[in-house]
Amino acid sequence: MPDCAVVVGDVCCYQCHHILSDRILFQWGEVPAFYSIGDEVRWVKRHLDIMMPFKLYKGFSSWNCGDPTIENLLAFDGDFFDITIGETRLCPNCAASVAGAAVAIVANRLSRTITYSRTSLAHLFEGNIGLADIIVMTSDGNYITRPDWFDPPVEYVDEE
Numbered sequence: 377m378p379d380c381a382v383v384v385g386d387v388c389c390y391q392c393h394h395i396l397s398d399r400i401l402f403q404w405g406e407v408p409a410f411y412s413i414g415d416e417v418r419w420v421k422r423h424l425d426i427m428m429p430f431k432l433y434k435g436f437s438s439w440n441c442g443d444p445t446i447e448n449l450l451a452f453d454g455d456f457f458d459i460t461i462g463e464t465r466l467c468p469n470c471a472a473s474v475a476g477a478a479v480a481i482v483a484n485r486l487s488r489t490i491t492y493s494r495t496s497l498a499h500l501f502e503g504n505i506g507l508a509d510i511i512v513m514t515s516d517g518n519y520i521t522r523p524d525w526f527d528p529p530v531e532y533v534d535e536e
């Protein structure tokens with residue numbers, strides 16, 4: 377079962393804006409899911425209610441990651457760059473060392489893709505680099521890493 381949502385959109389070098397990829401994989405909202413930039417985040421519903429996160433109910437092929445009350449966050453691509461081992465990619469155009477890529481979700485919409493240098497990632501994640509791939513942006517402009525949502529186990533619920 378695919379365990380990521382996909383957003384299609386240019387992923388550009390933070391330094392020279394050369395296009396590095398045409399998509400980002402992430403986990404937030406309905407997983408798996410397929411989006412374009414500008415789309416609203418979707419959540420899987422069961423009996424008209426948003427399903428509990430990290431539970432896959434019998435008869436469903438998708439599950440929810442995260443918290444639908446949170447509308448502003450950065451969801452990092454765990455496959456594009458393996459941030460757990462500190463892998464980086466060199467931009468083929470300007471040779472910038474690109475260490476991470478994320479989709480910014482603003483007001484519950486997929487706003488844009490962003491790439492990061494290792495220094496800016498270390499600043500964003502503080503002590504949690506490699507241990508989290510979701511950063512919540514609070515209304516007062518703070519960033520909160522959520523290692524509790526990193527590669528979460530999904531519980532299968534055998535209930536109609």
Ligand SMILES: [Zn+2]
Pocket residue numbers: 389390391392393394467468469470471472
């Ligand atoms: Zn570049």
